[in-house]
Amino acid sequence: xxxxxPLIAPFWAASEREQLVTCCCQNCALxxxxxxxxxxxxxxxxxxxxxxxxxxxxxxxxxxRQINGAFEVPYTPAIVVPxxxxxxxxxxxxxxxxxxxxYCDMPLELIFRTLKxxxxxxxxxxxxxxxxx
Amino acid sequence: xAQTISQxxxxxxxxxxGHSVELDDVRGEVAIVGIxxxxxxxxxxxxxxxxxxxxxxxxxxxAGLKPQDIDGLMxxxxxxxxxxxxxxxxxFQVTQDIWFSQEGGAMIWGATCAHTxxxxxxARKARNIVNVFAVDWATARARGTGTPGDWHASEPMKAGFExxxxxxxxxxxxxxxxxxxxxxFGTTDEQLAQLPLTFRRHANTHDGAVMNAxxxxxxxxxxxxxxxxxxxxxxxxxxxxxAGAFVMCAAERAKDFPHPQVVVEGVGRGCxxxxxxxxxxxxxxxxxxxxxxxxxxxxxxxxxxxxxxIAVYDCFSGTALMQxxxxxxxxxxxxxxxxxGNRLHAxxxxxxxxxxxxxxxxxxxxxxxxxxxxxxxxxxQLRGTAQNQVDxxxxxxxxxxTADEGATMILSNRC
Numbered sequence: 309x310x311x312x313x314p315l316i317a318p319f320w321a322a323s324e325r326e327q328l329v330t331c332c333c334q335n336c337a338l339x340x341x342x343x344x345x346x347x348x349x350x351x352x353x354x355x356x357x358x359x360x361x362x363x364x365x366x367x368x369x370x371x372x373r374q375i376n377g378a379f380e381v382p383y384t385p386a387i388v389v390p391x392x393x394x395x396x397x398x399x400x401x402x403x404x405x406x407x408x409x410x411y412c413d414m415p416l417e418l419i420f421r422t423l424k425x426x427x428x429x430x431x432x433x434x435x436x437x438x439x440x441x
Numbered sequence: 442x443a444q445t446i447s448q449x450x451x452x453x454x455x456x457x458x459g460h461s462v463e464l465d466d467v468r469g470e471v472a473i474v475g476i477x478x479x480x481x482x483x484x485x486x487x488x489x490x491x492x493x494x495x496x497x498x499x500x501x502x503x504a505g506l507k508p509q510d511i512d513g514l515m516x517x518x519x520x521x522x523x524x525x526x527x528x529x530x531x532x533f534q535v536t537q538d539i540w541f542s543q544e545g546g547a548m549i550w551g552a553t554c555a556h557t558x559x560x561x562x563x564a565r566k567a568r569n570i571v572n573v574f575a576v577d578w579a580t581a582r583a584r585g586t587g588t589p590g591d592w593h594a595s596e597p598m599k600a601g602f603e604x605x606x607x608x609x610x611x612x613x614x615x616x617x618x619x620x621x622x623x624x625x626f627g628t629t630d631e632q633l634a635q636l637p638l639t640f641r642r643h644a645n646t647h648d649g650a651v652m653n654a655x656x657x658x659x660x661x662x663x664x665x666x667x668x669x670x671x672x673x674x675x676x677x678x679x680x681x682x683x684a685g686a687f688v689m690c691a692a693e694r695a696k697d698f699p700h701p702q703v704v705v706e707g708v709g710r711g712c713x714x715x716x717x718x719x720x721x722x723x724x725x726x727x728x729x730x731x732x733x734x735x736x737x738x739x740x741x742x743x744x745x746x747x748x749x750x751i752a753v754y755d756c757f758s759g760t761a762l763m764q765x766x767x768x769x770x771x772x773x774x775x776x777x778x779x780x781x782g783n784r785l786h787a788x789x790x791x792x793x794x795x796x797x798x799x800x801x802x803x804x805x806x807x808x809x810x811x812x813x814x815x816x817x818x819x820x821x822q823l824r825g826t827a828q829n830q831v832d833x834x835x836x837x838x839x840x841x842x843t844a845d846e847g848a849t850m851i852l853s854n855r856c
Contacts, residue, residue, distance in 0.1 A: 342602060342718055370670045376607060397720055401607070431605070
């Protein structure tokens with residue numbers, strides 16, 4: 309994974325600091341996801357802004373059988389929409405408490421976890437659990 | 442009455458998650474006059490180029506032509522090792538100039554190649570064009586030299602934001618999308634099962650389908666373990682070796698060929714906003730077929746209700762279900778109920794409220810050759826020579842798919 313890419317590295321650097329960020333336009337404030345150097349709306353340069361903790365579950369799947377060699381199964385990748393960035397669809401993973409089952413539109417809360425891929429180094433990633441607070 | 446292309450152009454700005462590609466009218470310009478294919482299989486140690494050449498040779502012979510008559514070649518680059526004009530000349534020991542297009546092959550290009558071919562024929566760049574697609578993914582996977590998911594690791598944004606979470610390859614994308622469909626519309630596992638079950642039954646009565654000898658009941662399907670909720674392995678396409686090809690020429694010449702004529706009546710192509718990143722698609726319960734099918738209907742002056750048989754890109758059961766909705770056979774979200782009652786089986790023709798779909802078994806049970814065999818099956822249906830022949834077929838549609846793009850081709854045998 310090439311996390312030296314200047315359009316990708318700031319997201320993972322922020323994650324190390326336990327912050328979730330999205331790329332956005334310096335000029336018109338449009339969120340730009342996936343990141344780009346220029347705003348597709350006004351042509352302005354882009355920057356990064358921090359997002360809050362609450363989000364909504366757009367959808368999810370639980371990987372039950374080893375299909376890609378990425379993680380031990382089962383694990384639950386998901387697409388979530390942060391409440392303060394409604395045009396951003398973040399691919400992430402769910403870490404729900406025992407007894408909780410995911411459902412679309414479920415309210416979620418951002419947490420940071422160390423993900424341990426089957427190949428490569430562990431890394432800190434923004435992930436989600438059920439909304440608690 | 443279908444909408445006209447000019448009406449569609451006025452409407453095309455009104456979608457907030459994708460658009461139709463503005464293809465000009467090629468209705469009635471191109472005919473498919475020859476079809477050819479190889480054996481379809483799991484790992485076979487055959488290579489893609491050899492299979493492509495075999496399929497091309499069969500298609501040329503089926504058209505009653507000779508290799509020296511072929512002056513156009515269409516392929517899809519980037520998947521397996523596809524043919525070049527030089528390969529063609531070397532193999533068939535011919536010397537003619539060959540117009541070459543990399544906008545052919547299967548997936549969406551199995552449909553849009555007819556539009557590209559129409560322009561080449563109009564411009565007198567070619568008279569007899571062969572479109573071919575070959576894939577050796579079963580052999581490649583067995584050797585550990587490649588899989589259908591390889592592209593994802595090479596794409597920076599997917600590598601940066603999706604692979605780290607293990608959201609790949611394709612089964613995970615469409616399992617995620619299918620959950621949303623189930624949530625919004627109440628679609629059930631039993632309804633979703635109707636697609637793999639019907640396509641399996643077609644394969645069981647279609648010699649040459651990879652799953653020809655393997656039957657499957659609803660109970661057996663439901664008892665199978667989940668691969669990635671809500672998909673079982675049976676909801677996911679096979680991984681296959683094989684090749685298919687078809688010959689196109691000007692429709693006005695079609696009567697000079699050995700088989701009943703099969704004419705291209707309409708072509709459509711649609712694309713999502715934010716392509717190629719389907720994680721960013723703003724409507725997870727639909728496909729870009731939404732923007733492709735209406736265009737093809739407008740060109741062909743028909744609607745979904747006029748079609749007698751369809752072949753829908755069924756990389757996953759859920760993507761086929763959504764495309765059937767997006768083609769207008771029922772309202773968005775009603776696909777689950779629509780596919781019940783044997784609706785997609787060859788034995789229930791349009792006169793009985795059916796719409797036979799993937800009568801060869803599809804990508805789920807025939808072979809994963811990315812749609813080229815879908816088109817070949819429709820040509821056979823229109824000729825009246827399909828193994829699972831549907832009664833009184835006059836109008837057929839192929840729905841192709843690449844995830845971020847969809848395409849539609851309408852074929853007819855009307856003189």
